[in-house]
Amino acid sequence: MSGAVEESNRRMLRARDAMDRAYAEPLDVPALARIAHVSEAHFTRTFRATFGETPHRYLQRRRVERAMFLLRETDRSVTDICFEVGFGSPGTFSRTFREIVGRSPREYRREAVAAGVPTCFTMAWTRPID
């Protein structure tokens, strides 16, 4: 039984790594379930049990975190950044960003301070929680 949990955890981690690596790609449940080598029905439930949130929410927060990074560290336009991190439309991006961060992308950009630590740490530690 315990071996089964370890195997399941490792598969879910593989799918989560794929979201961290390829967040800008259209990673839907079928694609992630294939990476984890489990059925689609099993995937969302097991991911949530393992990491405490759905894969959809994990990916949204990863994309928003990457958007926050680009808003802080670059001068690129909000629209550019929206597509760069994998959102399909500026409307969805702004709505999701505000829902998670509590401010619009432009407001965030005005107030944000560069983190100045390696990206692997910002990805692990600054992904916004709700």
Place this chain on the structure above:
Amino acid sequence: MFNAITHSQIFVLDQDEALDFYVGKLGLEVAADVDMGFMRWLAVSVPGHPERQILLEKPGAPAMSEETAQQVRELVTKGAMGGWLILTTEDCRKTYETLLAKGVEFTEEPTERPYGIDCGLRDPFGNRLRFTQPKG
């Protein structure tokens, strides 16, 4: 007060599998492999640098209860145990290609940073590793 860091530790779930990965794939060398009876002391180091060793420890009784060991194993496989190593390389992209061909699982492709080129991978159990080609 202190002179050097000589040993660090990460948890692995199977020491033979860890050897296959850390020595067979990453090219580290065995610094110590001693059957102490109560545990197998298995440490690896960068070739030619035995002064800095990584102990590949298997969680288990009697150091911790079976229940705790199981919790540790589950945290390792969730990527939450904190096993975390950063190595340096002369050529990040070449090392990446070599390891990719050996089936190593990468979490990040070689990326330019202010401090050099680095990338990320996981060991077979879920521990995070990175290697960096420092700038200059």
